[in-house]
Amino acid sequence: MIHFSHTGPLKAGFRETTEKNKTLRMKKIMYSLGLLLVSLYAAGQSNATLTIQQNNTGLTISRHIYGHFSEHLGRCIYGGFWVDPSLPVKKQDRIRLDVVEALRKIKIPNLRWPGGCFADEYHWRDGIGPREQRPKMVNTHWGGVTEDNSFGTHEFLELCSLLDCEPYISANVGSGTVEEMSKWVEYLNFNGESPMSKIRKQNGREQPWNVHFWGVGNESWGCGGNMTAAYYAGEYRRYATFAKNYPGAPLKKIAGGANSGDYSWTETCMKNIPLNQMWGLSLHYYTVPGTWGKKGSATAFDEQEYFTTMKKCLHMEELVSRHSAIMDHYDPEKKVALAVDEWGIWTDVEPGTNPGFLYQQNSLRDALIAATTLNIFNNHCDRVRLANLAQIVNVLQSLILTDKEKMLLTPTYHVFDLYKVHQDAKLLPVLLNSPDYSVGKEKIPAVNASASVDSNNVIHVTLVNLDAHKNIDVSTMISNLPWKTVEGQVLTADKFAAINTFDAPNTVQPAKFSGAKKNGANLSVSLPPHSVVLLELK
Incomplete structure (x- = not known):
């Protein structure tokens, strides 16, 4: 007393x-x-509660949230998708088919190309016609290597056909012209008689491809021209005006949006670009464990660095929420999508590799970043309707790594394999009360989740436990959604820095999960440390 x-x-x-x-x-x-007392309770709390609600919103998780990115950068195109004719792997033309087959399995919905920063120095006419006659160029952004343009428009669209995905083309605003972009659209999408369709037919393609997704410039605040937001908004209006809709090919034009937390860029674009002129507005954000000068190793990191990385990954929630709030002010009906068309972890390159090639290994930590970010996107599917992980093969947070004829699937690949069940499923809103994961004086929520129900009324729940040490029990209530059985898969390993190598390609891979049980009408789940879990309820 x-x-x-x-x-x-x-x-x-x-x-x-x-x-x-x-x-x-x-x-x-x-x-x-x-x-x-509340603080002390929360600090000691080791259980989580989750409520999965009925879909009364009508919201669908767009499959295009699960998109990918392929830039003329390092070994993504050359040595990744497009290989030397003498390489002893199965190919169609020079497109590597074991890579294609792995990506078809996870149902990638779209592929962004040719950049990235490269897009604003790429002139599409250099990449059409007989390959031996195509001019070479210097890739000034990525390693200063010579680009032979053997992989161009026709090759990219053939790749998309093999992948059964939609192409997403980023057009050159930084060093290109309105006419150049306008004629590229005509070349790809016009089915009548015109100068561009005539050239397309001469190059072996009779019918148009009908490409819908078009990026009007890339990172115009930086490598795409170092423009101000107001100047870019004016340029966008001009370029977009002459990017025409042809029969059967209405364009989904995506404006070059903000770098990370540049909210004024988003406001300027939303204020100055008519809503009917853009399908989406982009956002780029990379999880960098250290600083841009010393980003940190992809494989050699301690728990403090692991924690800091996951904290930075969770910043995506704030970014999406705040950019969406600005967009809501100008677009309350949510007609314009927030397109997070570059995201992922960016570390230092692997020792001994070209620093301009951005080749990094991929650990369980990266898989947890991918799963957490996808949960965030799923839960914001009212506004986030397209996203692209950077990048798909041999660059940054890759799904696939190759070394000559060898190929491996990274831990991040397995996350996209698990999460493909959410594509075009109806969102089930979740209410989550998570314990904290603490390191030193800092703390983050240990658990994140998202849920959906597919066209067969099968419920899928994806859960992530970021805690490096603790099993976390999740008591789950499922409101008015009938189900009888639960099955699951888990992605984890002994260490959060575990990787797949060409000598040991299956160190991190999904396994059957037996930690979920029906408890009356509710569900009890025990999440292992640093794990991703997919549950299927029927």
Whole structure:
């Protein structure tokens, strides 16, 4: 008990005021003690509660959230998809088919090309016609290597056909012209008689491809021209005006949006670009474990660096929420998509590799980043309707790594394999109360999740436990959604830095999960440390 005392004579009014002050002080102390108890409880909490609600919103998780990115950078195109004719692997033309088959398995919905920064120095006419006649160029952004343009428009669209995915083309605004972009659209999408369709037919393609997704410039605030937001908005309006809709090919034009937390860029674009001129507005954000000068190793990191990386990954929630709020002000009907068309972890390159090739290994940590980010996108599918992980093969957070004829699937690949069940499924909103994962004086929520129901009324729940040490039990209530059985898969390893190598390609791969049980109408789940879990409820 806390006692208050005073001495000396008191007037009646002063005594009354003092008594009120004592009461107020007591209330403040009790309130502070209450907050302390709550804080101590939360710090010791090792269980989570999850409520999965019915879809009363009508929201669908667009498959295009699960898109990917292929730039003329390092060994993504050359040595990844497009290989030397003498390489002893199965090929169609020079397209590597074991890579294609692996990506078809996870149903990639779209592929962004040719960049990235490369897009704003790429001139599409250099990449059509007989390959031996195509001019060479210098890739000034990525390693200063010579680009022979043997992989161009026709080759990319053939790759998309083999992958059974939609192409997403980023057009050159930085060093290109309105006419150049306009004629590229005509070359790809016009089915009548015109100068561009005539050239297309001469190059062996009779019918148009009908490409819908078009990026109007890339990172125009930086490598795409170092423009101001206001200047870019004006340029966008001009370029977009002459990017025409042809029969059967209405364009989904995507404006070059903000770098990370540049909210003023988003506001300027939303304020100055008519909503009917753009399908989407992009956002780029990379999870960098250290600083841009010293990003950190892809494989050699301790728990503090692991924790910091996951904290930076979770920043995507704030970015999406705040950019969406600005877009809501100008577009309350949510007609314009937020297209997060570059995201992922960016570390230092592997020792001994070309620093301009951005080749990095891929660990369980990266898989947890992918799963967490996809959960965030799923839960914001009202606004996020397209996203592209950077990048698909041999660059940054790759799904696939190759070394001559060898190929391996990274931990991140397995996340996309598990999460493909969410594509075009109906969102089931979740309410999650998570314990904290603490390192030193910092803490983050240990668990994140998303859920959906598919066209066969099968419920899928994806859960991530970021805690490096603790099993976390999740008590799950599923509101008015009938189900009888639960099955699951888990992706984890002994260490959060575990990787797949060409000598040991299956160190990190999904396994059957037996930690979920039906408990009456509810579900009990025990999540292992640093794990991704997919549950299927029927």
